[in-house]
Amino acid sequence: MHLGEISGLSLGAATRDAFGDALKELGATNQHIVTVDGDVGNSTRTEPFALAHPDRAFNVGIAESNMVSVAGGLAACGKIPVVASFACFLMDNAFDQIRMSVAFPQLNVKLVGSHAGISIGEDGPSQMGIEDVALACSLPGLTVVVPSDAACTKEATRACLEHDGPTYLRVGRGKVATIYPKGCPFELGKAITVREGTDATIIANGLMVAAAIDAATLCEPLGISCRVIDLHTIKPIDRDAIAAAARETGAIVVAEEHLQHGGLGSAVAQVVVETAPVPMRFVNVGDQYAESGDPQGLLDKYGLTAKAVADAVQEAHGSK
């Protein structure tokens, strides 16, 4: 049973595939776009672009530090470098290079972390990016985007490439539910309300948006009407949408495929506390590393489920 199935959402493409398709499409017309890879282009899906434009694609080997700083140099010369690796190898391994060669000089580098979250499955915790959002959000001036489905990723990729400044786009390995069958009304920094509701709000990103929609479906017969917000851009954050949700629904649950500290939950809580304090609950991986296993089994075991989100909603709602 995939996330979103309870609500009848069908399974769509993986967000990394949507990113790869969008990159290839946009790279065909924008000659400034180049890629810098660290020997995982066939995993991150920069490969279709690289094969189409070998003159604008650089694979520097398993050398993430060099990869990121090379991109900084290319950006300083007016290129739009897309630097993709597994989220953990990019963000964690090359964090100082992202700080000094990208964020501090505010260079127009497009960072893309694939294989984010525990849902990568069998490869296990060494390959799971679950602290990447916290690291990314800590850097001044870095736009941080976690799209929920293929359509959202396509628009997010376009928006990141068009944005003048450094960005981090987080994509996943496996197929995810289709949230936007008719296309995604994506705008950087602007939350999308995917379902209206009056009694509580679930704010989610990535594959947890599908879990949030399912949770809303589960809460309906209990008499709790849930608003669901896809908060794809964590930085800069949509304060108005969060404050309005807190004021209008009085309870907030945040769901994300990330460690408990420093991700979407922390960012939303900061805004809620500053604008309209209401009861909150958080669904995430917790303060621990996961393990190997099948993706669905991992999501179940580590509590990234529709039921966990629905339980959190009842708790938050119940403590109003």
Added chain:
Amino acid sequence: MSKLSLDELKSKAKVIRELIIRITTEAGSGHPTSSLSAADVVTALYFGGFMKFDPKKPADPDRDRFVLSKGHACPVLYSAMAEAGYFTVDEIMTLRKLGSPWEGHPNMRRLPGIEASTGSLGQGLSIGIGHALAARIDGKSYHTYVMMGDGEMGEGQVWEAIAAAHKYALNNLTAIIDQNGYQQTGATKEVLDLTAFQPKLEAFGWHVQTIAGNDMAEVVKALETANGIKDRPTCIVSRTQKGFPVVPLLEAEGDPNYHGKPFSKELAKKAIAMLG
């Protein structure tokens, strides 16, 4: 830029050394000795006809690039750039003061003509590769020079970059290692001995020259030779003295490395006198 004669270059290097000492002593902090060792190479690059640049057009896409990877030596860069007309001497005298864009390490967002924000050692050669690859994509003929410290060579990223520059046969890239024999906590031979740079770089497929880097004639000759190499990246291992030419004064102070310490007013006076 005008191309100075050998004698003129030697005088220019003296002027730049005096500025290095004056601005760091005025600041009361900074890295004068790391800057002094590099002064001859930097002088030759800016005034020996090797780099084409126009201080009035610091963002000219065709300009040659100089990336100071050992960013703590920025007093040598600020001083050379002041002499070249990017800044005034009065301006660089504000080094390290609150509000001054002449920060303790180069900040490309605050100053024209600075090619990279450095200070975290190990990243400059990779950034230079980015510039060199961009030149290739754009069919431009500019050259990128990157200066690193010998202690900085301990960073793994430098060796990632050395391998990548060879992969792309970057004939428009020249690395200079300012081999002054010291890093922060002592002699590089004792801290982490990587001193046989020439065979290491050659094994990575680079063209390498080892020179006496405080001898202007050798510096000029090496930069000319580097210009003639058309099939691969080049490296100049520039053997220098940290604090050149005032090392005897530093030895008398009991600290020949004198890393990250400004000269007192008195020491600065003696050092400037010693420049001749």
